[in-house]
Amino acid sequence: MAITTAEVERVAALARLKLEPHEVERLTTDLGHILDAFQRLAEVDTHGVEPTAHVEQLDAPLREDEVTNSPAGDEALTNAPARDGRRFRVPKIIE
Amino acid sequence: MAALHELSLCEAAARVRRRDVSSVELTRAALARIEAVEPRVDAFLTVSRDEALAAAADVDRRVAAGEDVGALAGVPVGVKDIICTAGIRTTAGSKILERFVPSYDATVTARLKRAGAVVVGKLNCDEFAMGSSNENSAYKPARNPWSADRVPGGSSGGSGASVAALECHAALGTDTGGSIRLPAAYCGVVGLKPTYGRVSRYGVVAYASSLDQVGPLARDVTDAAMVLEAIAGHDPRDSTSSPRPVPSYLTQLEGGVRGLRLGLPREYFVEGMQPEVEAAVREAVRLLEDLGAHVEPVSLPHTEHAIATYYLIATAEASANLARYDGVRYGLRTPAKVLGEMYDTSRAAGFGAEVKRRIMLGTYALSAGYYDAYYLKAQQVRTLIRRDFEQALARCDALVTPVAPTTAFRLGEKTDDPLTMYLSDILTISVNLAGLPGLVVPCGVDKGGLPIGLQIVGRPFDESTALRIGAAYEGATDWHRRRAPL
Numbered sequence: 001m002a003i004t005t006a007e008v009e010r011v012a013a014l015a016r017l018k019l020e021p022h023e024v025e026r027l028t029t030d031l032g033h034i035l036d037a038f039q040r041l042a043e044v045d046t047h048g049v050e051p052t053a054h055v056e057q058l059d060a061p062l063r064e065d066e067v068t069n070s071p072a073g074d075e076a077l078t079n080a081p082a083r084d085g086r087r088f089r090v091p092k093i094i095e
Numbered sequence: 096m097a098a099l100h101e102l103s104l105c106e107a108a109a110r111v112r113r114r115d116v117s118s119v120e121l122t123r124a125a126l127a128r129i130e131a132v133e134p135r136v137d138a139f140l141t142v143s144r145d146e147a148l149a150a151a152a153d154v155d156r157r158v159a160a161g162e163d164v165g166a167l168a169g170v171p172v173g174v175k176d177i178i179c180t181a182g183i184r185t186t187a188g189s190k191i192l193e194r195f196v197p198s199y200d201a202t203v204t205a206r207l208k209r210a211g212a213v214v215v216g217k218l219n220c221d222e223f224a225m226g227s228s229n230e231n232s233a234y235k236p237a238r239n240p241w242s243a244d245r246v247p248g249g250s251s252g253g254s255g256a257s258v259a260a261l262e263c264h265a266a267l268g269t270d271t272g273g274s275i276r277l278p279a280a281y282c283g284v285v286g287l288k289p290t291y292g293r294v295s296r297y298g299v300v301a302y303a304s305s306l307d308q309v310g311p312l313a314r315d316v317t318d319a320a321m322v323l324e325a326i327a328g329h330d331p332r333d334s335t336s337s338p339r340p341v342p343s344y345l346t347q348l349e350g351g352v353r354g355l356r357l358g359l360p361r362e363y364f365v366e367g368m369q370p371e372v373e374a375a376v377r378e379a380v381r382l383l384e385d386l387g388a389h390v391e392p393v394s395l396p397h398t399e400h401a402i403a404t405y406y407l408i409a410t411a412e413a414s415a416n417l418a419r420y421d422g423v424r425y426g427l428r429t430p431a432k433v434l435g436e437m438y439d440t441s442r443a444a445g446f447g448a449e450v451k452r453r454i455m456l457g458t459y460a461l462s463a464g465y466y467d468a469y470y471l472k473a474q475q476v477r478t479l480i481r482r483d484f485e486q487a488l489a490r491c492d493a494l495v496t497p498v499a500p501t502t503a504f505r506l507g508e509k510t511d512d513p514l515t516m517y518l519s520d521i522l523t524i525s526v527n528l529a530g531l532p533g534l535v536v537p538c539g540v541d542k543g544g545l546p547i548g549l550q551i552v553g554r555p556f557d558e559s560t561a562l563r564i565g566a567a568y569e570g571a572t573d574w575h576r577r578r579a580p581l
Contacts, residue, residue, distance in 0.1 A: 044400055049475040
């Protein structure tokens with residue numbers, strides 16, 4: 001098996017997903033099958049081959065440092081799950 | 096005489112401009128059609144009736160005032176629910192965005208409206224565009240208009256189904272690994288994934304940013320060209336959108352295929368392919384030869400590694416893109432005592448099984464100790480896949496291939512095995528990895544009456560040639576005129 005239950009739990013913590021025990025079990029099986037099938041990539045000779053991150057290498061475009069948007073209204077807050085005036089409200093960060 | 100909802104986009108827009116019909120009449124006809132067939136198709140997640148009728152009335156007012164209302168003059172279209180629409184709920188097919196109402200339009204939405212189109216609603220899709228069947232929608236699976244027990248393909252399943260069901264005259268979809276082309280093939284409509292960078296991604300919910308593109312699904316090649324022309328071009332808000340000028344696709348559709356060199360990739364006639372699919376595609380290629388094209392075999396030797404390459408790169412990018420859903424600024428939040436717990440439980444409650452699987456796979460591929468073996472390796476193989484296409488397209492003007500190994504499969508047939516589902520994309524994903532344009536046109540039906548598609552892959556930014564080939568094929572066949580039995 002390409003991946004263990006402990007690794008699935010470690011990756012879930014990195015991905016900030018609280019998984020139920022049955023999800024951990026299912027993901028261990030599924031990711032194991034998927035990674036096993038993907039092992040064949042290792043057979044491809046990629047010695048000296050540059051990686052492709054993007055098909056077209058465009059230079060980062062520059063523009064004048066001018067304000068082009070109007071001052072922010074309340075739009076950014078209209079979908080807030082909880083707000084306090086013009087701020088997003090969240091639970092406390094440190095217990 | 097054809098009912099209003101049966102008109103092509105091109106014809107409907109021409110009639111609005113001639114004042115033979117009003118946009119309000121067209122929009123009412125589309126809404127009536129939606130009401131009539133939607134219980135059978137489930138293509139829409141939101142129908143924006145009031146907004147559509149208001150937009151249509153506005154078009155009519157401007158037509159009456161003698162104004163130029165744009166190429167898509169007052170014609171009802173649908174938009175995949177992963178594309179932001181100001182004031183209209185945009186869920187990306189996910190529970191985590193169930194109540195998300197964007198305050199702005201995606202650039203493609205704004206450009207559709209600027210061209211005069213009327214948005215009648217938001218189309219069903221796999222959650223965050225992750226899927227090949229639309230069964231990963233958190234709301235309901237869209238169904239194939241040709242057969243109620245078949246999938247429409249994914250992830251833009253609602254886009255394909257709505258166009259095939261004549262609920263709208265064209266639709267926008269997105270295509271990261273085949274998500275426009277697979278539904279187009281399964282639903283018997285035209286679909287176009289543009290070259291990476293041809294169309295702005297601003298305001299499109301991100302899945303895999305180096306692969307995602309927006310494109311049209313339409314009833315014929317002319318209509319697809321009209322929609323592409325409306326949405327293509329540089330956008331200062333998307334630095335990956337290309338500054339290359341947009342040609343007039345519509346005026347380049349004529350001209351035929353005489354003298355064009357078409358490559359037939361031998362790796363694309365895969366083991367286990369449904370014989371009727373292979374026969375229909377080979378017959379279509381023979382017809383293009385009869386019309387004057389030169390067809391030659393080509394090889395894309397790294398094709399067998401495309402699935403692994405794609406599913407490592409796309410999931411790695413997805414794991415980063417979906418980090419934004421943390422319950423802080425928008426989206427689902429579950430109650431929690433501390434912030435970290437809120438992240439973990441909100442994401443667990445809001446994401447579906449396939450989205451979690453892809454986030455996990457991507458996080459794993461990017462994590463310490465596995466990065467080189469999986470993510471970097473996949474990026475290197477991506478280079479080899481690109482080179483395969485560069486070599487084939489140095490000799491050929493375009494490639495012609497099947498879209499999928501089979502016609503539309505049954506609902507539930509592949510949901511238990513993610514790897515089997517991933518294999519549905521085997522003939523479309525390489526085109527995304529190489530960043531090329533891919534057009535699908537209907538080219539036959541199997542013995543059950545289910546549609547078969549032909550894929551035409553062009554050189555970078557040469558949508559014109561692919562569309563010209565598609566138009567020539569359409570001119571000699573009737574497959575695009577067949578309608579789903581609804």
